[in-house]
Amino acid sequence: MSLTASLDASTVSAAPGAETAVPLQVRNSGTTVEEYRFEVVGACAAWAAVEPAVLSLYPGDSGTVSLMLCPPRDATVPAGETPFGVRVVPTGEQGETVVPEGRVTVLPFTETTAELVPRGSHGARAGRHQLAVDNRGNTPVTVRLGAQSGSERARVVFAAPELHVAPGKAEFARLRVRPVKRMLRGTPVTHPFQVFAATQVAEGQEPVEPILVDGSYEQEPLLPRWLPRALITAAVLVLALVGLWYALLRPAVKSAAREAVTPEAVRSAAAADKSKAPEQGGSGGSGS
Missing domain, CATH: 2.60.40.10 (Immunoglobulins)
Incomplete structure (x- = not known):
């Protein structure tokens, strides 16, 4: 294989909101000039990158790039260990890829x-x-x-x-x-x-x-503030109704009662009583 790559540290810790750099050594063991690009694989790919993104090496030369890990300071990335890999891809048609692997521990934080x-x-x-x-x-x-x-x-x-x-x-x-x-x-x-x-x-x-x-x-008080006013208003209303009864309605009722007791009404009532008396007497004689 004309390509070798290795991480300086296979395990690393990263604080949320901060950048952590992990050096990656790349060596071209081939006989031609080669250009390499890099891809981060794993759950941390969303918050990781390689700088520089492209590296050119002459035959027999080695170079160093940096894997930059920057987990966000929020709840989307849980604290704990996460595996990752860096795919080193030669741009030539016959190149073979290598994937050095590592593990990053995202440190906990509280907010x-x-x-x-x-x-x-x-x-x-x-x-x-x-x-x-x-x-x-x-x-x-x-x-x-x-x-x-x-x-x-x-x-x-x-x-x-x-x-x-x-x-x-x-x-x-x-x-x-x-x-x-x-x-x-x-x-x-x-x-x-x-x-x-x-x-x-x-x-x-x-x-x-x-x-x-x-x-x-x-x-708030157990008795609402409007309750005393409501009771006073209700009492005033009751007194007003009583006064209205004695002042207007009661005299009108008495006057109507007096007008109903006329001489004709008295004579009619007396005649009715007399007509009932013989009927009661006749019924008593037939019974004996």
């Missing part, structure tokens, strides 16, 4: 964000929120949840004390803000609060600062 949804809540008994935790790193994380001390008039309670979030995913933690004392009536009171999301890291890794998120809960 977590948190957001409170909604930022503000209101209610007489409790306020309801969700804390959205987004893992933008390349390794799974466990996030511990809690509330900062500071407000003695309201308590923050999480449904779960921690979240497990996969790379590139978001998880939601439910929480409630409960007032220490309930308020029967009065002006709504705003309780500011602060929650945190602390990412737990493996032993030996640099600790990560907890994420602090501010929120507020507006405590």
Whole structure:
């Protein structure tokens, strides 16, 4: 074979967001001038390149190119070991390719964000929120949840004390803000609060600062502010209806009753009573 190629290091570590160079030695053992191009194969091909892209060598000469590894700093490339190869392709028609192989270990990194949804809540008994935790790193994380001390008039309670979030995913933690004392009536009171999301890291890794998120809960009275006015309005309306009855409707009813009792009506009622009396007497005699 007129072509030989080898990597200076078959195993290498690469930090996300940074460039790592791996030298690749190429030797032309043939008898003619040869030009070579390079192709990276494997999962890291999307974030790797060879510089320079083309190398020309005289017979018996050697040259060096650099395999540049630059994994992105996001969740698309998980932390861990990935195999790769560099195909060295002679541009001549009779050339044979060689593929030196290696393994790259993508180092882990942690990047977590948190957001409170909604930022503000209101209610007489409790306020309801969700804390959205987004893992933008390349390794799974466990996030511990809690509330900062500071407000003695309201308590923050999480449904779960921690979240497990996969790379590139978001998880939601439910929480409630409960007032220490309930308020029967009065002006709504705003309780500011602060929650945190602390990412737990493996032993030996640099600790990560907890994420602090501010929120507020507006405590409303159990009796709505409009209720006293509504009760007063209803009482006034009832009194007005009663006054209307005594002032207008009741006299009209009495007048109608008096007009109905006329002399003709009295005589008619008396005649009806007299006609009923003989009938009752006759029926009594036939029975004996």
